[in-house]
Amino acid sequence: MSHPHPELSTPAELAKGGLRITPLGGLGEVGRNMTVFEYDDRLLIVDCGVLFPEDHQPGIDLILPDFDSIRDRLDRVEALVLTHGHEDHIGATPYLLRERGDIPLVGSELTLALLGSKLREHRLRETVHHVVVAGERISFGPFDLEFVAVNHSIPDALAVAIRTGAGLVLHTGDFKMDQLPLDGRITDLNAFARLGDEGVDLFLTDSTNAETPGFTPTEKSITPVIDQVFRDSHQRIIVACFASHVHRVQQVLDAADRHGRKVGYVGRSMVRNMAIASDLGYLHVPPGVVVDTKELAALPPEKQVLVSTGSQGEPMSALSRIAQRSHNFVHIEEGDTVLLASSLIPGNENAVYRVINGLARWGANVVHKGNALVHVSGHASAGELLYCYNIVKPRNVLPVHGEIRHLLANAALARATGVENVVIAEDGMVVDLVDGVASIAGKVDCGYVFVDGSSVGDVTESDLKDRRILGEEGFISIIVVVDSVTGKVSSGPEIHARGNALDEASFEDIKQPIVDALDRAIAEGNTDSYQLQQTVRRVVGRWVSNTHRRRPMIIPVVIEA
Template sequence: MSHPHPELQAPPALPEGGLRVIPLGGLGEVGRNMTVFEHAGRLLIVDCGVLFPEDHHPGVDLILPDFGPIRDRLDQVEALVLTHGHEDHIGATPYLLRERGDIPLVGSELTLALLDSKLREHRLKETVHHRVKEGDRLTFGPFELEFVAVNHSIPDALAVAIRTSAGMVLHTGDFKMDQLPLDGRITDLRAFARLGEEGVDLFLTDSTNAETPGFTPAEKSITPVIDRVFRESSQRIIVACFASHVHRVQQVLDAAYAHGRQVAYVGRSMVRNMAIARDLGYLTVPPGTLVDAKDLAGLPPERQVLVSTGSQGEPMSALSRIAQRNHNFVHIEEGDTVLLASSLIPGNENAVYRVINGLARWGARVVHKGNALVHVSGHASAGELLYCYNIVRPRNVLPVHGEMRHMLANRDLALATGVPNVVVAEDGVVVDLVDGVASITGKVDCGYVFVDGSSVGGITESDLKDRRILGEEGFISVIVVIDSVSGKVSAGPEIHARGFVEDGAGFEEIKQPIIEALDRAIAEGNTDTYQLQQTVRRVIGRWVSGTHRRRPMIIPVVIES
């Protein structure tokens, strides 16, 4: 049983015949999933996803895995396997393909269709695709892949078994064990058992719900709640869910048809994804149910249903704009019902409650996970994970997909079932499987890569710290002119502030102390403008801290004339 260690060094060369696992995202966080497998000098990547920014990432659009550890080895990549079509598993793929455009992509039909629309958005030409389904086997270099059906909160999800001469790895991807799925496609536990009989040397398991006891409820358990909302609503209904949650949209379409309502999609990603799902047969639209959003307004309110993005309170999403009353054509009226059919992703709670409060202010009734069973998780709870460990009987386990608390809970479950070795790692921590035993052997440098507008990786943690200071503490500029002959202050200090004291008069009392401090510094022989600027910074910084309890960003400018 191993733990990540901050003092880890770069890993040694991989022993001949060994298998190396390098997680570049998804371990210690929910999102940004990407794992690199190395064997016989070749690489296989499983998933390449994004993480969505939180409040402490001002101005950031997306967070990518760090490709740095494999950047000079991209020619050794045999394939990129995508387990399912969620953004946190496919969203960074266009950025990887910018660095090597011909990496073969492997995934299910729906996963690759969702990815293709994303590649077109990025104006990338289509690369080699390998469409696979459960039961298929493919070989890429020294990696023999077998795909296993699993269910999740998006159709067509797959686990992947990776056979190599170093042993067999089974990677679950995101999964749960819904025994009554809406599409009838259950997690193939018979295949898990068969692979277990063959011998799973390393089991990478989804940790997201490892702290949740019991079994994740079935998607079908939500259907009566949705039906009741439709039955009790006398006006328009707005449903917000993830733009990829085909099953939830199917339930809404069925309920709308049963209650004589018509449905329109709102939000570009929702329109695009549901069109793809319908074209491929993953979504069945009852006759006469779907209309264009602009045509819906012509119907009486009791026949209208809107399906929208924005269940996580994203500021630019359709639901947020509706809550702020600045959506182009959707305006909340007294008596409307809003159904938030999703979970709260950690870190998004405040944004979601802001939207709920905004909607309620205009008179909407908001039904959400806090007051009704309107969402079930897409991830296996503790009972399901125990079940899997007992079926697969792996020799080694590496918990993936989750924050540290989730992975530690998953470790405890594996140990409880008698798994002999569990390795808990984080992003960048290298795990080697050698002679049937997995162990941590080192660490590679990998951090967050921020996408800010068109800039990828141009923003650093230091830049974000500056932005946070500007946003929370404010900004002060101080301009002083020094006479180069007399060495005295000839103009200023001129002080400008943003963020806490807008009135320049508030700085009158500190101007004389700045002049005196500069006079002293010059008298002591400090005539370097940089040193004099630091003197100004110290004097005003101490004063602002003591007077206003703030630590703003201070830009001192000293000019010699």
């Protein structure tokens, strides 16, 4: 088994007739999925998604894949294939299209429809797109693509088989093997087996649930729980889920219809996505069940159901604002029921529990994954992965989509079924498939690209470190005026602090040591304002650390007058 090596060098030129695979996101994290395939000097991209920020990345809206390694070769991209419509697979596409707007987009009907609305939000014109269906084959340059139906937590998901002169690659995208899907569309294991008989040279497999034994429960298994919630609730019901989880919304609509309730959507992305899914026939709305939220508000509470965004505790989402009682028109009342019908994405736990506590404080009964079976995963568990390895019989395996522990668990499953060559890679590691053997060939730079408001890529890790310091320790500013003729301090130090417990009186003891340190520095010939500011920073930093055990940001200003 190949393991990542921290000292990998820039990859050498690709061997003639070889296929190069470079993951730019999604390996070592859950999100930001993007993989670049290179053959005969042409490129194919599979997925282009975002990663959502965690608590240690304050102020960041989104995290994008790093396009640097392909930026000077975007003219060689034959197509961008999108396996399904989740944000972690399509969300970064507008940012890529800003750099080359005519990349052909390939995906299923629902996936491209969801992306189309996103492009319009970004005020980008829709580029050439190819709507494909399961079983279809289409070629782009040297890449011959075949699409395979897979089951996931969003309709119309596809795996993609990529044929080149270097061999056959099968990329599952996100998938599971639900045998009782709500839409009747199961993962096409027959196609997987057929491709296996043809000979799969490299199998890229979803790793998210590789640590979970057995099989992922069916979507239908939670229908009785949702029904129970509707039976037991005597006031308004609020259901929070992902804005793209069409299957979950379908279950809520059906339950509302059975129990005589009306449904309204809350949250811009929820309204938009459900309208798209309904128009295309992926969401079947019982007659008269969905109404405008204003019409819903006029009904008795026991007739109301709200379907909302915010199941991950996102600060600006509808549910978070409801929990804080700052929503425009939805206010929690004693006895309301809130159903969080989603999983917890790693890193979001604190935010979600903060929302749950906020809702409970106002008297809501909160039903969530911790106390009821209200969500099932959209990813294949260990039993399903073993099944796939046995029918595909791949020569090489590259686990994708997951944190390191997920990739390693998936690799162990592959080896247990007899796969001899399993490559463990992380973002930026280059894997070459040459003469039927996959191996790590080097590494390209592949950092996080942060989106902060309208700024893309301008915020660095150093900026985030400063933000964390400001958030945790506050800051101290010191202003000192030095007479340019005498070289003596003529005014100050004037010291101000914010975000910590230090007040004006706290700084009396340090003012004279600042003046003394500046006098010594100037006497030694250090008259440069930057050097003098560093002197002030050292003196104040040492004092505040020793005296108050704090490490705030220190902002010294030395003015010569």
